[in-house]
Amino acid sequence: MTSGRVAILTTNHFHPAGDRIIYGGAEKYGLELSRLLLSLGFEVSWWQIGDGWQKEILPGVLVRTLPATEAPFHTIPQLNQAFHERAVDHDYFIYFVTFLAYPQAMEPSISISHGVYWDYPGFDATLNTEADRAEWRRRLWIALSGPRRVVSVDTATINWVAATFPGLVSRFEYIPNFVDVAAVDATEPAGKAPGRIRVVYPRRLTTVRGINEMVRVAEVLSGRYPEVEFHFIGRGHQDEVEKDMMAWVSRHPGTYYYWLPPEDVLRVLKSTDIAVIPSKAAEGTSLACLEAMAAGCAVIASWVGGLGNLIIDGYNGLVIKPTVQDLLTSLERLIRDEDLRVFLGRNARETARAFDLPVWQQRWRKVIQSIFV
Amino acid sequence: MPTALMSCGGIKVRPRLIAMMTVGNERYRYLAEVLEHLSDFVDGIVAVDDGSTDGTADVLSRCPRMLDVVRNAEPVMPVNEGLLRTQLWTLAATVKPAWLVAVDADEMFEDAVAIELPWLLDHGDFEVISFRIFDFWQSRTHYRVDGAWNPWPRFSPIVVRYHEGQDYHFPALEIHCGRVPWEYRRSPFVYYSDIRIKHFGWANPADHLRKYSFYREKDIKIYGSPTPQTESIMAPVASVRVEPWVQDRSLPFRSFGREETCL
Numbered sequence: 092m093t094s095g096r097v098a099i100l101t102t103n104h105f106h107p108a109g110d111r112i113i114y115g116g117a118e119k120y121g122l123e124l125s126r127l128l129l130s131l132g133f134e135v136s137w138w139q140i141g142d143g144w145q146k147e148i149l150p151g152v153l154v155r156t157l158p159a160t161e162a163p164f165h166t167i168p169q170l171n172q173a174f175h176e177r178a179v180d181h182d183y184f185i186y187f188v189t190f191l192a193y194p195q196a197m198e199p200s201i202s203i204s205h206g207v208y209w210d211y212p213g214f215d216a217t218l219n220t221e222a223d224r225a226e227w228r229r230r231l232w233i234a235l236s237g238p239r240r241v242v243s244v245d246t247a248t249i250n251w252v253a254a255t256f257p258g259l260v261s262r263f264e265y266i267p268n269f270v271d272v273a274a275v276d277a278t279e280p281a282g283k284a285p286g287r288i289r290v291v292y293p294r295r296l297t298t299v300r301g302i303n304e305m306v307r308v309a310e311v312l313s314g315r316y317p318e319v320e321f322h323f324i325g326r327g328h329q330d331e332v333e334k335d336m337m338a339w340v341s342r343h344p345g346t347y348y349y350w351l352p353p354e355d356v357l358r359v360l361k362s363t364d365i366a367v368i369p370s371k372a373a374e375g376t377s378l379a380c381l382e383a384m385a386a387g388c389a390v391i392a393s394w395v396g397g398l399g400n401l402i403i404d405g406y407n408g409l410v411i412k413p414t415v416q417d418l419l420t421s422l423e424r425l426i427r428d429e430d431l432r433v434f435l436g437r438n439a440r441e442t443a444r445a446f447d448l449p450v451w452q453q454r455w456r457k458v459i460q461s462i463f464v
Numbered sequence: 465m466p467t468a469l470m471s472c473g474g475i476k477v478r479p480r481l482i483a484m485m486t487v488g489n490e491r492y493r494y495l496a497e498v499l500e501h502l503s504d505f506v507d508g509i510v511a512v513d514d515g516s517t518d519g520t521a522d523v524l525s526r527c528p529r530m531l532d533v534v535r536n537a538e539p540v541m542p543v544n545e546g547l548l549r550t551q552l553w554t555l556a557a558t559v560k561p562a563w564l565v566a567v568d569a570d571e572m573f574e575d576a577v578a579i580e581l582p583w584l585l586d587h588g589d590f591e592v593i594s595f596r597i598f599d600f601w602q603s604r605t606h607y608r609v610d611g612a613w614n615p616w617p618r619f620s621p622i623v624v625r626y627h628e629g630q631d632y633h634f635p636a637l638e639i640h641c642g643r644v645p646w647e648y649r650r651s652p653f654v655y656y657s658d659i660r661i662k663h664f665g666w667a668n669p670a671d672h673l674r675k676y677s678f679y680r681e682k683d684i685k686i687y688g689s690p691t692p693q694t695e696s697i698m699a700p701v702a703s704v705r706v707e708p709w710v711q712d713r714s715l716p717f718r719s720f721g722r723e724e725t726c727l
Contacts, residue, residue: 146652147652147653148652281717282716282717282718283716283717284716287716320716326658330616330617331616333616333658334616337710337713338710340713341710341711341713347713347715347716348713349576349580349658349713349715350658351580351583352583352584352587352590352655354586354587355580355583355584358583358717359717362717
């Protein structure tokens with residue numbers, strides 16, 4: 092006897108062709124949410140855009156696909172409609188991204204906000220007229236109104252909603268992202284040569300994550316500080332980006348580019364002195380940031396999105412404007428000041444305990460048990 | 465006969481990673497180099513010597529990591545690759561490794577493999593590790609990228625977790641049957657590695673006509689005419705696109721000041 096069947100709608104856990112997993116913080120969140128639901132006795136299935144394939148992401152947990160080709164006003168009504176037709180044999184529903192609950196939300200449902208995603212410079216250009224922008228806001232309001240609860244990973248989103256749609260804010264529940272502190276503690280650090288300082292950018296190679304700024308800063312500082320290693324760990328969304336990055340590191344001694352499974356990224360973070368999270372937009376309470384904190388890294392993070400929920404400037408990290416100059420200045424400061432690195436890293440590690448996985452599970456359990464009954 | 469248990473500090477342990485390969489007249493090609501390369505990160509190697517007549521057996525016998533070699537008096541590869549791959553798989557299965565790496569005698573991983581692969585093998589959530597294969601073209605400095613030669617969007621299953629007692633099958637194909645059993649190609653638990661594989665099978669122009677003739681004959685027999693990929697082997701120089709290989713990546717994670725542990 093199960094507690095019921097939960098269908099989770101997302102955009103692209105995998106590439107829509109099914110041949111390339113897009114593995115980042117949101118996907119890790121999805122796996123942990125699936126495990127939590129399974130532990131509570133639910134059956135779980137995922138639904139995303141695709142042409143008919145299906146894959147198993149955990150034993151008994153399938154990703155199924157639905158057709159969708161258009162995304163007007165940053166919503167995907169085709170996907171929403173197909174989900175409503177195909178998932179009718181389920182009992183409970185989760186919209187893994189808020190806008191997927193437009194125009195209709197199944198009953199009962201929960202949606203998840205992973206942070207403000209409309210703060211990148213190009214967003215405004217995607218909605219050319221005031222009428223378009225009004226239509227996007229109208230659709231977002233509908234998407235946020237349908238589910239019984241909206242779980243937000245950060246307070247930046249909640250504050251934006253409070254200012255924009257005051258009546259909706261009572262639907263929100265703040266559950267910041269998590270880090271598995273016990274797993275981090277148990278991870279054996281990767282080796283590091285004596286006297287080396289390790290700087291890590293543990294993010295995908297995308298502009299909103301600040302890859303171009305970090306590359307520029309590494310170009311400058313790798314020449315200035317030969318004892319510093321610069322590690323870029325993460326996949327690009329296109330093969331060309333990965334190819335270019337491999338070529339770039341080959342021209343710059345002391346720089347490294349690779350990607351690893353999440354467990355192995357922890358090994359590297361455990362031997363890292365400085366982790367850099369220079370996001371420019373579309374950021375929540377970054378799992379990469381939390382992992383770096385739990386690993387005891389001194390973190391340099393931008394003020395964007397939910398990072399302010401994690402880092403207090405000068406106490407457990409440095410908070411910067413995500414520009415080349417600010418990143419360069421703060422990184423050079425930490426390279427030169429070992430005492431400050433150690434101080435920030437120690438406090439970051441303590442702070443991470445407030446975001447421990449069991450805390451996140453308990454918060455989510457409470458929401459699930461109040462809605463899925 | 466190979467043993468399923470290997471000695472590590474006097475304790476018998478199951479081998480973690482075994483390399484398997486078919487070889488056919490490889491003595492004067494890349495075999496010695498490849499065996500030395502593999503010996504850096506595998507526990508043992510098994511091979512099927514497919515009718516070699518050039519002394520390939522001597523190269524195999526000199527490799528300290530070689531666990532077992534089966535020799536075919538007559539080459540099976542020209543008749544049916546599926547049979548040869550099945551023969552190799554059966555041999556490898558006798559060692560009962562935790563993982564198998566299926567390499568050709570003209571392929572090498574980039575240097576990062578010695579660090580990254582042992583980490584990947586620790587994980588419980590993959591069945592298959594896939595890699596990009598770069599076909600070096602008429603040199604050991606440039607690889608081919610036009611058409612289906614482009615390595616960037618293409619990952620191939622090379623390292624697989626072995627399950628004793630499970631049935632495995634190769635498709636009944638004379639060529640292109642794949643180097644790991646069909647079951648792995650349907651597995652959803654795949655990790656796509658950033659480690660690149662260098663394939664030198666096309667690095668020597670002297671090999672091209674022989675290989676072209678082999679695949680052309682097979683294509684005509686199986687499909688009725690040569691496939692575009694086979695025809696592209698002899699494409700005019702002007703239509704071949706290559707890119708320079710950027711240096712092998714190595715990662716600075718050697719265990720400094722600590723003993724290396726047994727696999």
